[in-house]
Amino acid sequence: MKALTNINATSFSDAASAAQQARQQGHAVAFSGGGTDLLQQIKDGTDLADVIINLRSVADGRAIESDGAGVSIGGLVTLTELSEDPLVNSGLSAIAQAAGSVGTPQIRNVGTMAGNVTQRPWCWYYRNGFNCFKAGGDECFSVNGENGQHAIFGGGPSYIVHPSDVAPALVAFDAVFQVTGPNGDREVSAEDFFLLPITNPERENSLVENELLTGVRIPAVSANTVSTYHKIMDREAWTHAEVGVAAVIQRDGNEVQNAKVVLAGVAPIPWRVQAVEDFLAGQQISAAVAREAGEIGVQDAQPLSNNAHKLPMVTSAIEQAILNLAAG
Amino acid sequence: MRDKKKQGNKPDQDPAVKYVDPLNPKQQSRRDFLEGTGAAVVAGAGISALGIPKAQAQSTGSDSRTAINVTVNGTSHSMDVDDRWTLAELLRDELDLTGTKIGCNRSECGACTVLMNGQPVYSCSQLAVWADGATIQTVEGLAQNGELTPVQQAFVVNNGPQCGFCTPGQLMTATALLNNNPTPSAEDVKEALVGNLCRCSNYNAIVEAVVMAGEEGGVA
Numbered sequence: 002m003k004a005l006t007n008i009n010a011t012s013f014s015d016a017a018s019a020a021q022q023a024r025q026q027g028h029a030v031a032f033s034g035g036g037t038d039l040l041q042q043i044k045d046g047t048d049l050a051d052v053i054i055n056l057r058s059v060a061d062g063r064a065i066e067s068d069g070a071g072v073s074i075g076g077l078v079t080l081t082e083l084s085e086d087p088l089v090n091s092g093l094s095a096i097a098q099a100a101g102s103v104g105t106p107q108i109r110n111v112g113t114m115a116g117n118v119t120q121r122p123w124c125w126y127y128r129n130g131f132n133c134f135k136a137g138g139d140e141c142f143s144v145n146g147e148n149g150q151h152a153i154f155g156g157g158p159s160y161i162v163h164p165s166d167v168a169p170a171l172v173a174f175d176a177v178f179q180v181t182g183p184n185g186d187r188e189v190s191a192e193d194f195f196l197l198p199i200t201n202p203e204r205e206n207s208l209v210e211n212e213l214l215t216g217v218r219i220p221a222v223s224a225n226t227v228s229t230y231h232k233i234m235d236r237e238a239w240t241h242a243e244v245g246v247a248a249v250i251q252r253d254g255n256e257v258q259n260a261k262v263v264l265a266g267v268a269p270i271p272w273r274v275q276a277v278e279d280f281l282a283g284q285q286i287s288a289a290v291a292r293e294a295g296e297i298g299v300q301d302a303q304p305l306s307n308n309a310h311k312l313p314m315v316t317s318a319i320e321q322a323i324l325n326l327a328a329g
Numbered sequence: 330m331r332d333k334k335k336q337g338n339k340p341d342q343d344p345a346v347k348y349v350d351p352l353n354p355k356q357q358s359r360r361d362f363l364e365g366t367g368a369a370v371v372a373g374a375g376i377s378a379l380g381i382p383k384a385q386a387q388s389t390g391s392d393s394r395t396a397i398n399v400t401v402n403g404t405s406h407s408m409d410v411d412d413r414w415t416l417a418e419l420l421r422d423e424l425d426l427t428g429t430k431i432g433c434n435r436s437e438c439g440a441c442t443v444l445m446n447g448q449p450v451y452s453c454s455q456l457a458v459w460a461d462g463a464t465i466q467t468v469e470g471l472a473q474n475g476e477l478t479p480v481q482q483a484f485v486v487n488n489g490p491q492c493g494f495c496t497p498g499q500l501m502t503a504t505a506l507l508n509n510n511p512t513p514s515a516e517d518v519k520e521a522l523v524g525n526l527c528r529c530s531n532y533n534a535i536v537e538a539v540v541m542a543g544e545e546g547g548v549a
Contacts (some may be wrong), residue, residue, distance in 0.1 A: 006393035007412040007458045037454040040415070041435045053412075057459055081448070105524025106502070108436060110448040111455065238523045 002044055005051045009058035013076075013181040013215045016054045020211040021183045028052040032213050034077055034113035037104075038120050047130060048121075062115070062215050065089060071221040076115030076179075076214050081106070083114055083167070093219060095228035095247045099170040099265075102232045105239050115214040118168045118178075119206060122161035122269075123241055124151070134159040134202035141202075148305040150243070153312065155268035159198035160305065162241075162266050163205060168195070169263040169271035170230050170247040174219045182212035195270035205269065225251050225258070231322040232265070233314050242266035244314040248322040255286045255328045262298070262319065267311055274298045277319060286327040295320035397461035401426065402470030410457045416450075417441045419457035420467055428468040428497045432526075439525030442498035443467045449502045449524075468497035471504065480504055480542035487538035491529035499525045503539045512543040 008023070010016035020030045031050035033039050034057075042048035056062075062075035065086050072093065074083065083089060084101030103109055103117060121127070122135055124143065132138035141159045143151045151160040171191070178194040180187050194206050201207075208214065228249040232242045245265030251258040260281040264272040277298045284290045295316035302312055393412040398405060401424060410419060417434075420426040420443065429452055432440035436454040443452045444466040471478045477485070480503050490496040499522060506513055506521040513521070518539045519532075527535060 002413045002415070004392045004411075005413050007395060007456060009458075009461075033459075036456065036459065037436045037451065040454045040456070044435065053456070055456075055459060105439070106521060107439065107442055107449050107451045107524045110445075111450050238520075 002040070003051070005043070005053060007053050007055050009055045012059055013056075013061060013213060014183075014185075016056060016059065016213060017181055017183045017211050020052075020054050020213075023052040023054075024210065030054060030211075032056060034116035035079070035108070035111035037108050037112055038116070042121065042128075045128070045130070047128060047136065056113075056213075069221065070218075072219045074114055074217050074219070076113060076216045078114045080104075080109035080112045080114065080117060080167070084109065092222055092226070093170075093174060093228065095170040095173060095230040095249060096167065096219075098230040099166040099232075099245070099247060102166050102230065102242075102245075114167060115216070117165050118171065118217075119208065119214050120164055122205065123164045124161045127161065134198065135161060137203060143305065147307065149307045149310075150266075151305055151308055152268050153299075153302040153304045153308055153315075154264070154272050155197050155270060156303070156305070157199060159202045159269060161198070161205075161269050163195070163268065163270050163272075164241050165271070166230065166232060166242060166245055166265055169245060169265040170228075171217055171219070172271040172273065173228065173247040173249040173261040173263040174222065175261070176217040176219050178214060179216045179218060180208060180212050181215045182209070186215075188218070191271070198269050222249075223251055225253060227252060227326050229322050229325040231318050231325060233318050244311055244318045246315075246318040246322040247271075248319070248326060250281070250326050252286070252326070252328060257281045257284050257286060262294075262322070264298070264315065264318075267302075267315060274319075276300060281323070286323060288324070291320040291323035292316075294323050395458045395461075397458055399457075399460045399462070400464045402466060412456065412458050414457040415453050416443070416445075416455040416457050416460050416465070417452040419460070420452060420465070426467050426469050430494055430497055432494065432498075437526070438495070439498045439502065440495050442501045442525060444501055444505055447505065447508065449505045451524075466501070466504075468500055471500060478504070478542075479545050480507060480539060483538040483542040483545065484535070487534045487541060489531065489535045489538040491527075491531045495525060495527045495529075499527070499535055503535075503542070506539065507543055510543075513540065515540055 008019050023030045028051055029049040030052045031039055032054045043050055062077040064075050065088055066073045067088055080100040080103050084097050089097045126133050126142040127135040131142050133142055143160045152162050178189045196207055230247045232245040234240045235243050242265040247263045249261045260278045262274050262277045277294050280297050281294055298319040299312045299315050394409050395412055396409050398407050417429055417431050420429045429443055430440040431453055432438035434453045436451040441451055441453040442449045445463050471481055502522050502525050515536050518536045
């Protein structure tokens with residue numbers, strides 16, 4: 002690997018300040034939680050960082066805590082911890098399931114919640130060094146190229162799909178994203194955290210230079226809330242979602258009172274399908290209702306030349322997720 | 330431990346006849362031989378397929394270095410590491426623990442798996458400097474006084490290794506599994522070992538070996 006400098010941050014604000022200082026000295030900077038994907042990008046040259054701000058030395062951001070207002074998940078909670086946490090598994094099971102579906106045990110043992118949510122896209126053009134929007138260029142090579150794994154919703158001018166499994170589950174629970182920068186802390190709603198490429202084709206979220214995601218806050222969920230994350234991959238394990246569905250519903254028996262349905266692997270951001278949510282409200286869960294929800298889920302899809310296979314996957318994944326949430 | 334002559338059919342059965350391998354007249358070990366060849370290639374090309382050579386890394390004046398303390402297989406080391414070294418490079422190039430293999434070097438294959446504070450991690454994708462304060466176990470830390478652990482023994486019995494390159498990583502992930510779940514089912518093993526690829530595709534034998542190790546009492 003090329004020469005680089007590791008800086009052990011002592012706190013999130015220290016990390017932000019250190020990043021700012023290094024950038025002012027002309028360095029390219031990256032924050033590192035687990036570091037697995039970051040080192041890969043540095044080795045490949047798709048991330049030019051020569052200064053790594055190491056967050057393993059930060060004591061904060063490692064807890065999952067509950068109070069009357071909801072649950073806070075620290076940004077440095079590992080995916081293994083998130084997937085095994087009793088509190089998350091009882092009330093927020095879609096988040097635990099999503100975290101447990103990421104990569105491999107070795108990745109989940111070091112990979113963090115914040116790192117998973119803010120990882121860069123896995124578009125093969127970007128990852129192979131093409132000077133695309135994500136690399137600071139002004140083109141998306143998938144449009145006239147190999148776009149089998151690209152967006153069917155929300156694309157343009159870049160057509161990447163957001164790579165996170167955890168993020169859609171967080172969005173389905175109305176998570177608030179906590180951000181620290183050199184000038185202090187701020188909280189951002191999911192709508193304002195994830196950015197469509199039409200707003201900023203280079204980045205996937207609204208973090209600006211020297212800012213980092215430090216945690217999320219999940220508002221309290223009612224006792225009749227159930228949730229699931231259903232992931233379809235192009236092999237049995239150890240990859241990103243072709244299609245993922247995070248579904249959170251409040252139910253009375255089998256009657257859906259309220260639903261949040263957010264897709265992974267199909268759009269440049271975690272993709273809410275509000276038409277499905279509207280349809281489900283008031284319905285009794287049945288095989289027919291689940292199927293119709295799945296069909297509604299693709300009505301606004303705009304597939305590219307080679308990714309229409311994702312449409313029946315979306316239908317099927319929504320259907321399965323809703324069936325998973327049927328009572329008893 | 331590796332006494333290849335006993336298994337081979339080389340003409341050294343008569344102890345009075347000293348066998349000299351025509352390809353290796355100096356009787357170098359395979360590692361010495363490869364490293365010697367590699368050095369010659371590196372001198373010409375300036376790069377190494379086996380990672381950054383120690384001498385080259387240390388000769389770059391601008392490299393940042395950091396003092397760390399790390400415990401590896403029960404031995405504590407206070408070391409000055411180059412910030413760019415991966416944990417795999419530290420283990421192999423600095424501590425000569427070459428049982429840990431670098432396969433893909435990009436956290437996809439699992440050959441480099443070691444236990445960090447008891448959990449399997451890809452050592453190719455951890456900086457050595459991040460291991461400050463950590464306890465590391467590598468495949469060299471399994472057998473004690475030449476006695477294999479149950480999972481190592483089960484790999485032997487079940488022909489778990491074919492080419493053997495992935496075996497150290499498989500053993501470390503399996504060891505972590507057995508530490509947490511002393512009698513795993515085949516499904517448990519498949520789930521735990523999903524991040525360790527075997528290019529010989531000897532998965533069935535590996536799963537059988539780990540299940541057997543569990544049935545025979547785990548790694549303890």
